[in-house]
Amino acid sequence: MRRIIAFIFVFVTIFLGIFSNPVEEVKIREEFKNLDSWKAYEFPKIKEHSVYTIVEGEILKTESNASASAIIYKDEFDVYKYPLIQWRWKVDNIIKKGDAKSKDGDDYPIRIYIAFKYDPAYTGLGKRIKYNTAKLLYGDYPPDSSLNYIWANKDYKENIIANSYTSEAQMILLQKGDANVGIWKTETVNIIEDYKKAFGKQPPAVASIIIMNDTDNTKEKAVSYIDYIKVYRLK
Template identity: 40%
Template sequence: MKAIPLIIVLIAAGSAFAAITTVGRFSTGDMSGWEEKTLRGKKKSVYTLVREGEHNVLKAESHGSASGLIYRIKFDSRQNPILRWSWKVSGTMKKGDEQSRAGDDYPARVYVVFPRTFFWQTRAVNYIWANRLAKGASVPNAFAPKNIRMVAVESGPANAGRWVAEERNIHEDYVKLFGEEPPRAGAIAIMTDTDNTGEDAVAWYGDITLSAK
């Protein structure tokens, strides 16, 4: 997917929050604050709340499509660096390739966006369930190498069909990836997309939180 248009639409005002903030309250069926953003000329991925066990989760389906959900919130990653979430995928992309535009599709991804005065200076850390990239590795995005760095939090189909809980230090990741101190973050986004490979993908997202530790 072409990531720059997604970044542009993420620039927005947010709100202050306490030590722990639940950005995605999917387990309670609450989708307030989340906005759908589509890419011009692209089919929409479908996001719906579904019941799994005793909780609701967010299900994402992509059939050659690319669109995301965005939660706009301003925060200082020095004060609230810890991002936690859970996710599950049905599988990865057979044609997926993190280092090519033709293969820039992922069953699941979570963005943290750092807007600046000018949109072309906006940066984003993109946590992906990678197709080929080794777990823990990072690469520039094929469409926006100066603006987006992708981190393979999970990789391959080995854990497909299982819920996996994740935790990342956003501030440390940004400094490592971009070699500079970050500005205030401006949004969290999720996306399941298969517009470049034309394949199908299904993913599920659990609650997403930000906290000081």
């Protein structure tokens, strides 16, 4: 009898566990064994580029020295099907002159962009003219808008700050100041909810991931790391 009761207890526990815990459906899981899934992006007017390398077999190391450039994940994803993103990151230092509220201080030891694809069919005339001009100059449309998840250099009271260069980029401050320098931190975000908070509307459907470490404005140095990035949904 005791064996039967024990068996029933174990069965019920497993059964309830299966149906009470959400199941993840993962669209992207980047563990940084290499950079084959990423392409470099360099800014036309910035001569010094940041460096992105794999260390310890499966960690992305990012380094800047009065420089700026980025890496872009090659595949896009539908934010309405996969609205959750999780990653683990660490910084060796913050940028002393970094300031999210000024152009001169718009540098970060690490930031993860979620760049939303521009679609002229859903855009007003003024923005279409602006973006068509940009395409003529640079060969492609810039993102419609972006969320920048940043490791902020200062302990601001705000959690969302408009980028000092353009309101089409909103900065989400996940880490602030030097309190967690040298410590691995895991972040989990819902990009649809964050976009609505930042822009006051629903986001465009298609997005891509960009990683950047930049110190071109402050002329300082910064080193940071990312362990993994996961794009997923809960079923």
